[in-house]
Amino acid sequence: MGKEKLWTRNFTIVSLVNFLLVLVYFLLMVTIARYAVDQFGASTSIAGLVSSIFIIGSLIGRLVTGRMIEDVGSKKTFRVGLLLFIITTALYFFTSNLSLLIINRLLHGVAVGVASTATGTIIAQTVPRSRRGEGIGFFSLSAVLATAIGPFVGMLFTRYGNFNMIFMFNLLLATICMVISFAVNLPAIPAVKKDKEKVGTGFKLSNYLEYKAVPISFVALVVGFSYSGVLSFLSFYAEDINLVDAAGFFFLVYSIMLLLSRPFSGRLMDAKGANIVIYPCLVVFAIGMVLFSQAYYGVILLLAAAFIGLGYGNFVSVAQTISIQVSPPHRFGLATSTFYILYDLGLGAGPYLLGFLVPFTGYRGLFLYMAGVVVVSIVLYYFLHGRAEKEQKKEKARQGVLQGN
Known part of the structure; x- marks a missing residue:
């Protein structure tokens, strides 16, 4: 009996989406502080806040995503996260002051937190159990490659281009993520609905x-x-x-x-x-x-x-x-x-x-x-x-x- 198939259409597309999400994340991490200083005259500490507040947004996004997946499913959560990702990526063109930039960085982090948590969940749900370690290993390579390529691309744009080119490039990548996501076809997972009644409506830490x-x-x-x-x-x-x-x-x-x-x-x-x-x-x-x-x-x-x-x-x-x-x-x-x-x-x-x-x-x-x-x-x-x-x-x-x- 041969090995169960790992490189399915869902696996390949979701891994590619994850790669692009993380690439945009790290591309901006190495350039956005400089943008805050050059464009708005931010101090070093405020520029650091502009960069790091993204992580706070990502934490918020991840916190709500687990429950959201249980309520509406990983596929819908995936699409919602990518829609928010496109919107917040486009909003960089309209951040006319430092406060708006900080707010959008926070929201952009939320979007990436939702979308990337959904991608990880989809992979966990779809890879064969017998190859789960291997499958998640290959999937996480998408993020590893992005952490190396993202800063490299960001530094190239900083040296030879301008910030509007960075934002345009990121918006293109966000749009590609949304378009190819429609090719992902997930089977229904009945266990989620079955257990949903046990979750309850009050606040419980176990719901998150x-x-x-x-x-x-x-x-x-x-x-x-x-x-x-x-x-x-x-x-x-x-x-x-x-x-x-x-x-x-x-x-x-x-x-x-x-x-x-x-x-x-x-x-x-x-x-x-x-x-x-x-x-x-x-x-x-x-x-x-x-x-x-x-x-x-x-x-x-x-x-x-x-x-x-x-x-x-x-x-x-x-x-x-x-x-x-x-x-x-x-x-x-x-x-x-x-x-x-x-x-x-x-x-x-x-x-x-x-x-x-x-x-x-x-x-x-x-x-x-x-x-x-x-x-x-x-x-x-x-x-x-x-x-x-x-x-x-x-x-x-x-x-x-x-x-x-």
Whole structure:
């Protein structure tokens, strides 16, 4: 019997939409602060707010999306998110003052939060169970590629074009997302309607979060927090240690290593379980952070990029898969939003909090401390998920022996 098909029309289209969503997100993250300064004379702190408030909007969008998917289904939620994405992308042309720009950045974040959570849920609902780790691994590659290409394209526009060209390009991508979304054809999932009566009308936290996904999502928060400093302070760190040229290739090396390893890590998880992937990933990530903190030569900085891509990059996709696997099918939407809410919280709060430490630790000290945080996350993972999975494997093996006898 052959493998169940993974690269279906739905899988390919939803992955492409996710790629374009994340590309627009990161393209603007590296350019919008400069736009706020050049266009409206914003201070550095306000320009930072213009950039980071998007993440707050994304968190709000993710928080409401899990419940929305249970109420109206992932397909309708997907379309609503893309419609909001087009509208808020177009509104950049009409942000005539700083206040309107900040408001639109918040709303744009909400739109991306809704749409990207819906894409993750659709993938979880449609990939074959036997290939879920591999499928979510390939799907998350769409975001990985976008995080490398988005900033690159944004810097090109900043250097050779203007901000109106950026907004026009983004609107084109948003329109493409909406058009190709009509080719997605999802089967009905009866379990959602069946369980809907149990949800109730009053406020319950369980209507917005999937409790079973919280433990692994909390580990992702801690790991994302440790990585957030790399994202935010790489350019400052590179200037500080005189490795600006090498730093320009950091995310390229990161992405190449992730592209080469992701298919194997997903298959290994499907075959052997999450522990055999997660523990090595976190150890490799910690080594990468130590190398990063002690980089005195360009080759060491790029070696750190390879280790971080192999460790951190694979951890994220496997952790997301775990959040789906521990949740019942009709709660996949809530599980996806729960994972991204906590993960994004670590990525979003990290730069702000770590910024207070830099004057005391310096960049090298900061990244060395973050390697320690990764080590702590290994212990957290063991107690929050790894130990339980190990016991489950032992129980399955025991059951197999009993059945054999």
